[in-house]
Amino acid sequence: xxxxxxVAFRYLTANRVQSGLLIGxxxxxxxxxxxxxxxxxxxxxxxxxxxxxxxxxxxxEPPRRIAEVMGPDARFAAxxxxxxxxxxxxxxxxxxxxxxxxxxxxxxxxxxxxxGFLVRGTAVAPIALQGIDPSQIDAIIPLSKSIIDGxxxxxxxxxxxxxxxxxxxxxxxxxxxxxxxxxxxxxxIPVTGIFRIGLSNVDRRVAYLSIAVARPLLALPNGVTSVxxxxxxxxxxxxxxxQLKRQLPLKVTAWQEKNRNLxxxxxxxxxxxxxxxxxxxxxxxISIASALLLTSVRRRGEIGIMRSFGISRGFVASVFxxxxxIIGLAGSLIGSALGYRLCLFLSEGITGPDGGPLLPIAPxxxxxxxxIVLTVVGSAISAILPAQAAARLDPVEAIQQ
Amino acid sequence: xxxxxxEGITKSFxxxxxxxxxxxxxxxxxxxxxxxxxxxxxxxxxxxxxxxxGLLMQPSDGALSFMDKPMSGLTDxxxxxxxxxxxxxxxxxHHLLPDFTAMENVAFPAAAPAxxxxxxxxxxxxxxxxxxxxxxxxxxxxxRLSGGQKxxxxxxxxxxxxxxLVLADEPTGSLDRENSARVMALLREINHEDRTSFLIxxxxxxxxxxCDRQINVVDxxxx
Numbered sequence: 001x002x003x004x005x006x007v008a009f010r011y012l013t014a015n016r017v018q019s020g021l022l023i024g025x026x027x028x029x030x031x032x033x034x035x036x037x038x039x040x041x042x043x044x045x046x047x048x049x050x051x052x053x054x055x056x057x058x059x060x061e062p063p064r065r066i067a068e069v070m071g072p073d074a075r076f077a078a079x080x081x082x083x084x085x086x087x088x089x090x091x092x093x094x095x096x097x098x099x100x101x102x103x104x105x106x107x108x109x110x111x112x113x114x115x116g117f118l119v120r121g122t123a124v125a126p127i128a129l130q131g132i133d134p135s136q137i138d139a140i141i142p143l144s145k146s147i148i149d150g151x152x153x154x155x156x157x158x159x160x161x162x163x164x165x166x167x168x169x170x171x172x173x174x175x176x177x178x179x180x181x182x183x184x185x186x187x188x189i190p191v192t193g194i195f196r197i198g199l200s201n202v203d204r205r206v207a208y209l210s211i212a213v214a215r216p217l218l219a220l221p222n223g224v225t226s227v228x229x230x231x232x233x234x235x236x237x238x239x240x241x242x243q244l245k246r247q248l249p250l251k252v253t254a255w256q257e258k259n260r261n262l263x264x265x266x267x268x269x270x271x272x273x274x275x276x277x278x279x280x281x282x283x284x285x286i287s288i289a290s291a292l293l294l295t296s297v298r299r300r301g302e303i304g305i306m307r308s309f310g311i312s313r314g315f316v317a318s319v320f321x322x323x324x325x326i327i328g329l330a331g332s333l334i335g336s337a338l339g340y341r342l343c344l345f346l347s348e349g350i351t352g353p354d355g356g357p358l359l360p361i362a363p364x365x366x367x368x369x370x371x372i373v374l375t376v377v378g379s380a381i382s383a384i385l386p387a388q389a390a391a392r393l394d395p396v397e398a399i400q401q
Numbered sequence: 402x403x404x405x406x407x408e409g410i411t412k413s414f415x416x417x418x419x420x421x422x423x424x425x426x427x428x429x430x431x432x433x434x435x436x437x438x439x440x441x442x443x444x445x446x447x448x449x450x451x452x453x454x455g456l457l458m459q460p461s462d463g464a465l466s467f468m469d470k471p472m473s474g475l476t477d478x479x480x481x482x483x484x485x486x487x488x489x490x491x492x493x494x495h496h497l498l499p500d501f502t503a504m505e506n507v508a509f510p511a512a513a514p515a516x517x518x519x520x521x522x523x524x525x526x527x528x529x530x531x532x533x534x535x536x537x538x539x540x541x542x543x544x545r546l547s548g549g550q551k552x553x554x555x556x557x558x559x560x561x562x563x564x565x566l567v568l569a570d571e572p573t574g575s576l577d578r579e580n581s582a583r584v585m586a587l588l589r590e591i592n593h594e595d596r597t598s599f600l601i602x603x604x605x606x607x608x609x610x611x612c613d614r615q616i617n618v619v620d621x622x623x624x
Contacts, residue, residue, distance in 0.1 A: 003517045014500035305496040309510045310485025
């Protein structure tokens with residue numbers, strides 16, 4: 001076998017231009033493979049980071065309880081009516097302590113949430129109120145970094161609102177506004193800061209305020225409505241959620257459950273990438289098979305003479321398979337190295353208008369081991385056809401030609 | 402022991418609907434150490450007979466035995482092994498592997514089954530190249546050798562595995578008179594010294610005269 005490898009290597013080095021072109025072709029396809037893999041994985045990573053950077057990774061809420069408002073005898077009612085009871089986590093401090101014990105948990109934020117309206121003159125805008133501890137202002141969303149007017153300091157008893165909401169109501173930092181909660185409680189509160197995080201539903205709908213200010217407004221003196229958890233690795237959210245579900249009598253949801261569309265989009269994108277990768281691999285296999293078939297035709301005489309002095313069909317076939325493997329290995333190594341350099345250049349060398357990378361490419365995620373293994377195996381498989389053709393040559397015919 | 406025995410060998414080739422009978426019941430015996438010329442005009446069937454005797458082609462009918470063992474019914478692998486260990490081949494055109502050196506070409510028949518060129522194989526290849534007077538061309542690429550040198554390398558390659566029988570098909574056909582004489586002298590020397598048998602297909606009467614005996618093939622039969 002070693003001698004077959006040596007013969008294969010000699011055949012390839014004997015025709016350096018053809019071998020060089022062939023290896024170059026394989027390397028080019030590998031570059032496409034690496035680039036697409038790094039781009040698709042980079043894009044997935046970018047979208048995931050963008051999404052998970054601005055949401056809680058795990059959310060704990062009270063279990064749902066349906067309260068019977070009407071009596072069991074429905075004959076006197078037009079419709080049997082149900083509604084959700086006011087739900088809260090009463091012993092939340094215990095839950096927070098337990099959640100904080102878990103690995104990968106970086107922040108646990110108890111929240112008092114509700115709905116309300118901001119009223120300014122005749123203008124009224126619906127809002128989602130989020131009451132949080134002022135010291136945990138950046139624990140879930142990096143709000144401080146997103147402030148475009150005023151400050152993110154909620155300890156003064158003010159309100160943080162999104163830029164779109166501020167535009168709708170003509171508000172700016174320092175201006176007081178009437179906040180009316182869904183419990184019918186009204187209070188005049190100054191706008192402490194205005195943020196823009198880039199998510200329209202947050203920038204237009206959400207208002208943050210201190211948990212101490214939110215409690216009386218939402219008539220929740222003790223409990224909290226939810227507990228948000230941030231992890232060091234968002235991918236672990238389902239695992240942590242499962243752990244918490246086992247430990248606590250709460251409804252625990254990982255961010256992936258609430259963002260099914262993102263997951264579906266990433267899966268579709270991944271499938272598209274798989275197709276492109278498969279086509280790149282097929283291109284590699286076809287180019288190797290066709291080149292080796294040509295080689296087997298060109299070397300008919302030599303193969304015939306080898307067969308005449310008793311060299312086995314297996315040896316002849318293995319020479320061609322080894323040629324395929326050498327081409328595949330060299331092409332995939334060169335292509336991987338060049339692909340990595342290209343991805344690195346695109347990710348660090350070219351920046352967009354915002355100063356960030358022009359493409360959300362992840363050079364480390366180019367699937368290098370996968371492409372090398374697939375290319376080498378694919379090259380060996382694509383060499384089988386020419387190898388069989390060479391091994392089946394009739395020595396007499398081959399020598400006469 | 403008889404080295405090679407052919408009985409009633411026939412060979413026909415089909416082209417479309419037409420069968421062409423090339424060999425019409427050839428009987429032939431070759432003893433160890435013999436140097437025999439297989440002569441006859443072009444198209445008489447010499448090369449076809451040589452291919453069948455060299456186990457490169459199956460006869461349509463008849464029996465062939467080598468070293469008293471029947472050769473019919475053997476697999477391609479078994480036939481290849483016999484060719485590799487007991488046969489040597491020299492063709493009209495040297496058919497060297499152009500991308501290998503003279504030494505590698507000579508060593509090839511032994512190196513391929515062994516998995517590499519061992520020191521022992523290398524030494525024998527060098528010795529054989531010395532014997533055909535090419536010591537100074539050992540590491541020359543085959544394509545850089547002259548026609549006569551290439552044919553001598555081909556002879557050295559045929560002797561690599563110490564064969565009992567060397568089949569030579571017009572071994573001097575592509576050489577000038579001087580090189581032809583040199584090659585024939587070399588074959589004769591090897592035949593005398595090693596007792597290697599030779600069956601040389603030729604249509605040159607001068608070459609045939611150099612052999613122990615001559616077998617004439619005329620129209621597919623031994624005349």
